Amino acid sequence: MKSYAKITAQGAYVPEKVMTNEDFEEIVETSDEWIQQRTGMKERRIAAEDEYSSDMSYKAVLDLQEKYDVDLSDVDMVINATLTPDHKTPSVASYVQARLGLEHAGAFDVNAACAGFTYALNLANGLISSGQNKKILVISSEVLSKITDYTDRTTCILFGDGAGAFLVEYTEDDPSFIASTFGSDGAKAPNLYCTEHNQTMFGEDLENPGKIVQNGRGVYKWAVGKVPKIIEETLAKTDYTTDDLAWFVPHSANARMDESICERAGLDKEKLLMSLEYFGNTSSATIPLAIDLAMQRGQMKKGDLTLLVGFGGGLAYSSTLIKWDL
Missing domain, CATH: 3.40.47.10 (Thiolase/Chalcone synthase)
Incomplete structure (x- = not known):
């Protein structure tokens, strides 16, 4: 079985x-x-x-x-x-x-x-x-x-x-998970990192080791170019298209970035769920926080086809297409 x-x-x-x-x-x-x-x-x-x-x-x-x-x-x-x-x-x-x-x-x-x-x-x-x-x-x-x-x-x-x-x-017969992807673009790691050491592997001397260092423009450019391709790759494993999605839940790093991703992917912005307005960028927690807010607001319903896409430091990314049943 x-x-x-x-x-x-x-x-x-x-x-x-x-x-x-x-x-x-x-x-x-x-x-x-x-x-x-x-x-x-x-x-x-x-x-x-x-x-x-x-x-x-x-x-x-x-x-x-x-x-x-x-x-x-x-x-x-x-x-x-x-x-x-x-x-x-x-x-x-x-x-x-x-x-x-x-x-x-x-x-x-x-x-x-x-x-x-x-x-x-x-x-x-x-x-x-x-x-x-x-x-x-x-x-x-x-x-x-x-x-x-x-x-x-x-x-x-x-x-x-x-x-x-x-x-x-x-x-036995009612799965939530439909399709997924994993990946990383390690060559772009210098765009986002945190180290406990004064010197990084990228040759910099840090004044404040142990703190986040980010090239925001570099991450933005990568995400806007890469995430629409991740969406396409994930849906290509199924018979679904962006029109079938009830919700798109990307990592909530920046509202302007997520809106640009929607435009490039041909996704209606009304399907976008984020948590950054009142919680900021909480890294790996942005997606579950966005879903929690949507549940509190009564937006998500049983059977909703929902695509989650996480992306960030690494530069790592992962997606999962699910049927929401709560």
């Missing part, structure tokens, strides 16, 4: 502290108008000093559990996407596994930067479809505020903190 995977619950969490565009006017040379025109962002959430990725992951799972009243005692794997783990080791997933008391569950992290959530979802689908696992928590959590250089006006306005979680379970 063939195994399939189905998304059965979702949840999210964002910290209480709000950082507005006006707050940035006090620390760097910028303005609310400038930020909104170029990014579409108004606010972002900032983790407390003693709040870390594992804390937010755990709270996102609690939200999932409360919304859908699901039993998590038989979860057999925890996958956590993050580029901001509490420590190099143990994994954030291991902390979450312990806090949930999942004694018989495996746990590991995925670091594919902003593509991390779609990478993790596709891994969960593969593990369940192969018969290896039956019930997997797929989580994304980022505390980007802890690696943001607040003296760099070009990047500090972008990033926020947040977490999202999906429950993916075994099903």
Whole structure:
């Protein structure tokens, strides 16, 4: 008997502290108008000093559990996407596994930067479809505020903190997952990176090691050129076209960029779901946060054909076409 995977619950969490565009006017040379025109962002959430990725992951799972009243005692794997783990080791997933008391569950992290959530979802689908696992928590959590250089006006306005979680379970005949892609363009890695060392492999000496360094123009150009091709490649594996999509959920890095991607891909902008307006760029967490917002607003319905595309540092990318059934 063939195994399939189905998304059965979702949840999210964002910290209480709000950082507005006006707050940035006090620390760097910028303005609310400038930020909104170029990014579409108004606010972002900032983790407390003693709040870390594992804390937010755990709270996102609690939200999932409360919304859908699901039993998590038989979860057999925890996958956590993050580029901001509490420590190099143990994994954030291991902390979450312990806090949930999942004694018989495996746990590991995925670091594919902003593509991390779609990478993790596709891994969960593969593990369940192969018969290896039956019930997997797929989580994304980022505390980007802890690696943001607040003296760099070009990047500090972008990033926020947040977490999202999906429950993916075994099903015999009603799968959520239809088609997917993975990829990376490592030659363009210098466009987006974070290092703990003073000197990078690209030959630079950093004044603030451990902070995000980004060539925004380079990432923008790559994404606008590459993501429409990813959309085409994913749909080509099916009988669907962009007209069949109910929703397109890309990584919420920049509203202008995502709108340009829609134009190039021939996608109606009304199908675009983003989370950046009030949460900023939360890297791997932008996609589950966008879906959580859409669910709160009553936008997403059972049976909606939905395409998720994550892309970012690496420069890595991943897509998954799903049938939404919540």
